[in-house]
Amino acid sequence: EDQVTQSPEALRLQEGESSSLNCSYTVSGLRGLFWYRQDPGKGPEFLFTLYSAGEEKEKERLKATLTKKESFLHITAPKPEDSATYLCAVQTPGYALNFGKGTSLLVTP
Amino acid sequence: EAQVTQNPRYLITVTGKKLTVTCSQNMNHEYMSWYRQDPGLGLRQIYYSMNVEVTDKGDVPEGYKVSRKEKRNFPLILESPSPNQTSLYFCASSLSRLDTQYFGPGTRLTVL
Numbered sequence: 001e002d003q004v005t006q007s008p009e010a011l012r013l014q015e016g017e018s019s020s021l022n023c024s025y026t027v028s029g030l031r032g033l034f035w036y037r038q039d040p041g042k043g044p045e046f047l048f049t050l051y052s053a054g055e056e057k058e059k060e061r062l063k064a065t066l067t068k069k070e071s072f073l074h075i076t077a078p079k080p081e082d083s084a085t086y087l088c089a090v091q092t093p094g095y096a097l098n099f100g101k102g103t104s105l106l107v108t109p
Numbered sequence: 110e111a112q113v114t115q116n117p118r119y120l121i122t123v124t125g126k127k128l129t130v131t132c133s134q135n136m137n138h139e140y141m142s143w144y145r146q147d148p149g150l151g152l153r154q155i156y157y158s159m160n161v162e163v164t165d166k167g168d169v170p171e172g173y174k175v176s177r178k179e180k181r182n183f184p185l186i187l188e189s190p191s192p193n194q195t196s197l198y199f200c201a202s203s204l205s206r207l208d209t210q211y212f213g214p215g216t217r218l219t220v221l
Contacts, residue, residue, distance in 0.1 A: 031207070034209065041215065042214060042215065043113075043199050043201075043213050044152070044199070044212045045212070046210075046211060087151075087152070089152075091207075095206040095207065096167070096168075097142075097210060099151045099152040100151060101149065101150070
């Protein structure tokens with residue numbers, strides 16, 4: 001069965017304290033891996049798509065990387081406005097999008 | 110502005126009273142999808158549509174119906190809602206099934 005596991009479930013950082021969120025997957029024949037940001041009570045907001053191992057993408061303080069078994073979302077010098085839940089989703093060979101349960105990030109001043 | 114809209118945003122209803130949640134997109138996307146989000150379970154797909162008149166079941170379709178009569182609209186129908194359908198619902202759309210999905214703002218449904 002296709003699985004997507006995100007860790008940690010929750011993460012608390014001080015402003016400026018860099019860290020990484022993990023998304024591990026067991027999908028064979030990965031078609032794409034997506035990262036979304038979700039603020040409370042709102043819809044997921046697209047961040048990145050990664051398609052092949054070794055690929056990296058950056059946007060402001062965020063950098064996403066992909067290996068054959070996992071993806072990392074690196075957050076460099078986070079600010080309080082980066083506080084949100086970060087969702088990882090993998091697209092299976094059947095094109096379904098399987099979501100992880102998310103990492104809830106809190107960045108304190 | 111390119112967007113996915115949902116209505117209503119909040120709905121409280123009673124068991125068995127039929128309801129429809131509307132979803133509309135203005136991006137000429139072919140692929141549309143409905144998800145529900147529950148604490149501890151994450152986002153799960155209910156139904157999807159690859160184009161007009163083409164719909165298929167996702168992971169949790171029981172108790173739901175959909176239709177796709179126009180490209181821009183993809184309503185979710187609960188013919189006899191039950192309390193276990195209390196959830197946060199999201200509509201999403203993408204250019205095709207291969208592409209990035211963009212999500213609407215969500216509909217919080219409570220069934221008493």
